[in-house]
Amino acid sequence: MQSPLDVLSRRDRRRRIARAVLRIVLTTGLLLALYVLAPVPFVPAADAVVRLVIVLVLLAVAVPIGFAALTALPAHRLARRPIAPVLTPE
Numbered sequence: 001m002q003s004p005l006d007v008l009s010r011r012d013r014r015r016r017i018a019r020a021v022l023r024i025v026l027t028t029g030l031l032l033a034l035y036v037l038a039p040v041p042f043v044p045a046a047d048a049v050v051r052l053v054i055v056l057v058l059l060a061v062a063v064p065i066g067f068a069a070l071t072a073l074p075a076h077r078l079a080r081r082p083i084a085p086v087l088t089p090e
Contacts, residue, residue, distance in 0.1 A: 008016065
């Protein structure tokens, strides 16, 4: 099975990769600038660790539940069937 990039010409492939890299660099730069420029109040280390642990536990619970819910839906399996001929090149 060919990847979508194999179908493109060399020029289009380079253009898409360059656009993706540019988008990644711009997003990272803007997030870093926001981090530096935004006024963030000081949070004590112990409080930050407690918040981090709570968020990680919530994430560890939410991700498997969401994945199980998506894979259990019959519509999830049916949605792939009509587009399979479009995704697989002949």
